[in-house]
Amino acid sequence: AQTVTQSQPEMSVQEAETVTLSCTYDTSESDYYLFWYKQPPSRQMILVIRQEAYKQQNATENRFSVNFQKAAKSFSLKISDSQLGDAAMYFCAYALSGTYKYIFGTGTRLKVLA
Amino acid sequence: EPEVTQTPSHQVTQMGQEVILRCVPISNHLYFYWYRQILGQKVEFLVSFYNNEISEKSEIFDDQFSVERPDGSNFTLKIRSTKLEDSAMYFCASSRSQKQIGKNIQYFGAGTRLSVL
Numbered sequence: 248a249q250t251v252t253q254s255q256p257e258m259s260v261q262e263a264e265t266v267t268l269s270c271t272y273d274t275s276e277s278d279y280y281l282f283w284y285k286q287p288p289s290r291q292m293i294l295v296i297r298q299e300a301y302k303q304q305n306a307t308e309n310r311f312s313v314n315f316q317k318a319a320k321s322f323s324l325k326i327s328d329s330q331l332g333d334a335a336m337y338f339c340a341y342a343l344s345g346t347y348k349y350i351f352g353t354g355t356r357l358k359v360l361a
Numbered sequence: 362e363p364e365v366t367q368t369p370s371h372q373v374t375q376m377g378q379e380v381i382l383r384c385v386p387i388s389n390h391l392y393f394y395w396y397r398q399i400l401g402q403k404v405e406f407l408v409s410f411y412n413n414e415i416s417e418k419s420e421i422f423d424d425q426f427s428v429e430r431p432d433g434s435n436f437t438l439k440i441r442s443t444k445l446e447d448s449a450m451y452f453c454a455s456s457r458s459q460k461q462i463g464k465n466i467q468y469f470g471a472g473t474r475l476s477v478l
Binding site: 251282284289290291292293294297338340346347348349350351352353354 | 364365370392394396398401402403404405406409416417419452466467468469470471472
């Protein structure tokens with residue numbers, strides 16, 4: 248069975264600094280997708296970034312980038328130049344190609360300090 | 362930007378009662394999902410729904426649960442005879458298509474917190 252693990256329940260970062268959120272997953276499959284979702288307080292989860300497992304190149308979206316290590320089954324999120332608006336719960340998720348469901352981690356709460 | 366809307370934001374019910382959680386998916390989306398998150402635990406998939414049928418469900422989604430698209434805009438999750446352990450945040454999501462799941466991302470609502478007393 249596939250699992251997703253986020254080992255950091257909470258992280259803090261100074262405004263304008265860089266922070267990395269960790270995510271590991273377990274799967275025996277080769278065709279899958281990985282996601283980072285952000286959930287601000289009392290707001291819906293929004294997609295931050297996604298990665299196709301068949302792509303070796305790490306995905307980037309502006310200040311957000313991932314370090315995808317397929318062999319190590321690791322998918323970390325780096326946030327550069329952190330802003331107060333980045334404060335949220337961040338969820339890592341896995342989706343096996345051909346299925347309907349996402350498998351989530353427990354989330355990491357990110358605090359951004361002014 | 363279009364959003365998935367969930368109502369109510371917080372629902373309190375007595376054990377044994379039935380509750381209906383409501384969701385309005387994004388208008389041109391065809392696939393609908395429910396997830397739940399028990400406090401301190403992972404977000405768990407419950408069910409996916411397409412063309413008025415369940416397309417996939419988890420072990421959690423037993424006979425106590427049902428889903429329905431009663432009209433062209435709403436998507437509901439009914440929980441019959443609620444139990445204490447049903448207390449959780451319930452998230453609705455929708456996607457335009459299910460093909461190439463990674464490309465057709467799921468858009469989530471803000472959730473309904475269900476408290477069973």
